[in-house]
Amino acid sequence: MSTAEMSTGVTEPKGANNDTVRRLNMIEAINDALDIMLERDPDVIVLGEDVGYFGGVFRCTAGLQEKHGKTRVFDTPISECGIIGVAVGMGAYGLRPVPEIQFADYIYPGLDQLVSEAARLRYRSATEYIAPMTVRTPFGGGIFGGQTHSQSPEALFTHVSGLKTVIPSTPYDAKGLLISCIEDNDPVIFFEPKRIYNGPFSGYYDKPAEPWKRHPQSEVPEGYYRIPLGKARTVTEGEALTVLAYGTMVHVAESVCREKGVDAEILDLRTLAPLDIEAIEASVKKTGRCLIVHEATRTSGFGAELSALVTERCFYHLEAPVERVTGFDTPYPHSLEWAYFPGPIRIGEAIDQLLSE
Structure with missing residues (x-):
């Protein structure tokens, strides 16, 4: 199976060799996408709790601050409304912020900024301002996190006109979709299913599943490629x-x-x-x-x-x-x-x- 056949509606990689692929899990693919976009676009900013020096609680931003600097990848206070509110202002100013909310369960303090500000900014300003921000957040169960680390609130955001909601299921899709989200001019909620961060079915079946690294969708092309939003x-x-x-x-x-x-x-x-x-x-x-x-x-x-x-x-x-x-x-x-x-x-x-x- 060729890389281009793995998903429907794939934009061919630009500046990437389709024959050069690496076998990555979803964490590594997300990190790769962020690294590429930080390199390509000086307006891309990564911010959130522990995303800098520590590299994120799930290591999705590991090494990015060291490579791109503290002004491009930086830690924030524990204030979800502040993180998202700052990202709205960055987007209106012309940047492309990628804020991380450490768990989807903690996104609610920033809900007003997402619903009342980010989602409506383009319309209320007659397109004079936009909010090109991608809110990354792990969601769902799989780590025995209980009621405050395991929720799946995707339906709340699909209800809000002006927001886009994206959920990858493979490393290949995670990288291509995240790049498309960062380049999109509308605010996007990018839910990352933490149960399959390292591969599917860990601890779920009595018999071992097929090793994830052998799965075709773990083959991720090097370099830049996009998967358009809105394509199943x-x-x-x-x-x-x-x-x-x-x-x-x-x-x-x-x-x-x-x-x-x-x-x-x-x-x-x-x-x-x-x-x-x-x-x-x-x-x-x-x-x-x-x-x-x-x-x-x-x-x-x-x-x-x-x-x-x-x-x-x-x-x-x-x-x-x-x-x-x-x-x-x-x-x-x-x-x-x-x-x-x-x-x-x-x-x-x-x-x-x-x-x-």
């Missing part, structure tokens, strides 16, 4: 049903379908806003069945929007009601987080239900 990736083609997922759940759903021998068409949405509704519609009309999988709570989760869109656009093609497998409508559990995740049992039962109708 077809993980597997199939005829029996369509599975819509993003982030960690792409790998879980793919593993379940493979183990059950289901001829599923799995779409990795990659960006929730803007959403590739055309790809979703084409797939569901082909298969006639749709399963939605996400880690966030069920009520008002993004799966509800997906279900509504599929029903509106594909109603006469559906052979069965749309199924959702999600987290539970409870506070996020600490010791029971593996039971909280959509896993093989619940996803398998939903697949069996869909195929029986």
